[in-house]
Amino acid sequence: MRIVVVGGTGHVGTYLIPRLVAAGHQVVNLSRGTRRPYAEHPAWEQVEQLTVDREAEDRAGTFAGRVADLAPDVVVDMVCFTEESARQLVDGLRGRVAHLVHCGSIWMHGPSRSIPLREDSETVPFGDYGVRKAAIARLLLDETARGGLVTTSLHPGHISGPGWHPINPLGNLDPAVWTALASGAPLAVPGIGAELLHHVHADDVAQGFQLAIERRDAAAGQAFHVTAPSALTVRGFAGYAASWFGREPALEFVGWDEFRAGTTPEYAEQSWEHLSRSQFASSDKARRALGYAPRYAPEEAVREAVEWLAGHGELDVELSAG
Numbered sequence: 001m002r003i004v005v006v007g008g009t010g011h012v013g014t015y016l017i018p019r020l021v022a023a024g025h026q027v028v029n030l031s032r033g034t035r036r037p038y039a040e041h042p043a044w045e046q047v048e049q050l051t052v053d054r055e056a057e058d059r060a061g062t063f064a065g066r067v068a069d070l071a072p073d074v075v076v077d078m079v080c081f082t083e084e085s086a087r088q089l090v091d092g093l094r095g096r097v098a099h100l101v102h103c104g105s106i107w108m109h110g111p112s113r114s115i116p117l118r119e120d121s122e123t124v125p126f127g128d129y130g131v132r133k134a135a136i137a138r139l140l141l142d143e144t145a146r147g148g149l150v151t152t153s154l155h156p157g158h159i160s161g162p163g164w165h166p167i168n169p170l171g172n173l174d175p176a177v178w179t180a181l182a183s184g185a186p187l188a189v190p191g192i193g194a195e196l197l198h199h200v201h202a203d204d205v206a207q208g209f210q211l212a213i214e215r216r217d218a219a220a221g222q223a224f225h226v227t228a229p230s231a232l233t234v235r236g237f238a239g240y241a242a243s244w245f246g247r248e249p250a251l252e253f254v255g256w257d258e259f260r261a262g263t264t265p266e267y268a269e270q271s272w273e274h275l276s277r278s279q280f281a282s283s284d285k286a287r288r289a290l291g292y293a294p295r296y297a298p299e300e301a302v303r304e305a306v307e308w309l310a311g312h313g314e315l316d317v318e319l320s321a322g
Contacts, residue, residue, distance in 0.1 A: 002026045003213065004072040006054065007079030008047075009037045011159045012103065015206035016076070018043035023210065028070055030054075038163030038202075058085050064092020074099045074213050083135040090139070094149045099216050100140070101209060104155040106198060106225060106281040108134040115196070116231075116282035119155075119223045127273060137223055144221035152212045152219040154205070157227040157281060158274070160301040161202035162308035169237040171197060171274030172267040175315055178306060181238060182245040182317040189251050190259035193235035195275040200227045201301035204294035211290040224286040228298040231280035240299040244306065246320040 008017050008029035014037040020027050021043035033051035037044065057063035067075055067089065075097055080086050086102070093100055107130035110123035117123070125134040133155075140151040160166035168177040170189060180187045208226035212219040232240070235251065242249040260268040286292035296304075309315040 001073040001213070002028070002071065003074045003076060004028045004030060004067055004070050005076045005078065006030045006067070007077070009035055010078055011038065011161060011164065011202045012156070012205045012209065013078055014038040014163070015161075015203040016209050017047055019206055019210045020213070021046050023214070028072070030067070038161065054079065054085075058088060061088065064089045068092050068096045072097055074101065076101045076103075076209060076213070078103045080136060081129075082132055083139055086136045086139055090143050090149050090151070098150060099213070099220070100149055100151045101212050101219075102136065102140055102151065102153040103209075104137050104153045104223070105129070105133045106155050106157050106227065106279055107277065108137050108155055109277070109279060109281070111277050112196070112279050115280040117225070117279055118282055119225060119285055141221065141223060150216070150220045152221070153223045154208050154212060154226050155223060155281070156205045157198035157200040157225075157279075159202050159205060160199050160298075160305045162304055164305065165309065165314075166302045166305040167197060167199065167274060169197070169232075169234055169241055170267075170271050171195075171234070172270035174263065174267045178241070178315055178317055181242045181247065181249055184242075184247045184250055186250045186252050187238065188254045188259055188262055189234060189238070190254060190256050190271060191234065191275060192253055193233060193238075193251065195234050195278040196231045196280050197234065197237060197274060197298075198227050198231040198279050198281055199298035199301050200294065201296035201304070204228065204296055204301075207294070208286055208290065208292050211286075211292055215290050218289045222285075222289065224290065224292070225281040225283045226286055226292065226294075227281050227283045228294055228296060228301060229283065230298060232298050234275065237299070241302070241306070244303055244319045245317060
């Protein structure tokens with residue numbers, strides 16, 4: 001198939017595009033051209049690279065037409081963040097493209113009312129990002145249900161892998177959390193440590209996208225979670241992480257006001273966004289319908305990311321063997 005990937009040099013595209021090339025597909029990548037993939041791969045030499053400013057072209061109303069004019073069989077949209085942008089693309093591809101596959105987020109759900117979350121779980125999303133992702137998912141499902149463009153939306157958890165900072169046991173991106181766990185220093189934890197975080201390795205997400213593309217009939221008009229097979233409690237995650245450095249975690253459970261007073265507003269807000277949702281999103285539907293089989297447990301996905309950061313001088317920590 002001829003596949004156009006929008007935003008293919010990001011976390012998931014780094015793994016998805018080599019998978020698609022290896023499977024024999026012809027791939028075109030549309031991106032701003034501002035960064036390389038997180039991991040080099042010879043498959044990128046076979047990819048047609050086109051530079052495009054999607055935000056500017058959405059404002060001008062030209063982006064969807066540009067994509068459709070490339071005559072793809074499938075469009076994979078990794079970087080759609082507003083309902084209006086999604087609507088423009090759907091309208092431009094309808095009747096011209098066989099399948100649109102969209103990258104959503106488990107944040108299309110609000111805080112868990114029961115676990116695991118299913119794709120049709122009734123929760124109320126919150127926050128700008130979560131509300132927008134939920135709206136896009138509804139738009140795509142409705143589009144296909146009405147007999148329009150065939151769409152599929154895939155909803156990853158917290159994407160981890162080599163090359164970038166993963167969400168840490170406090171639900172934020174503060175590198176000091178890793179150094180505290182590595183040194184055995186006390187770590188202030190908001191809440192009681194039972195809140196859930198649900199990570200997934202970027203290559204497992206890429207696997208889900210490849211399956212949705214290649215098993216179109218099973219994926220048509222559906223939403224799927226693409227997550228690790230288990231989720232981590234804050235306490236458990238901290239325990240795994242400390243063990244990578246030969247330590248036990250020294251956790252001090254505090255209220256949210258005290259936690260906010262001891263960190264930056266940015267990190268405090270990140271922690272609240274993740275921990276207040278406390279999500280565990282089941283990937284059983286993707287397993288049954290698509291054959292999705294994630295290779296990484298969540299702690300394995302995060303460890304690989306931390307090892308990369310330490311090995312490239314981005315974290316001043318030393319992991320133990322094993």
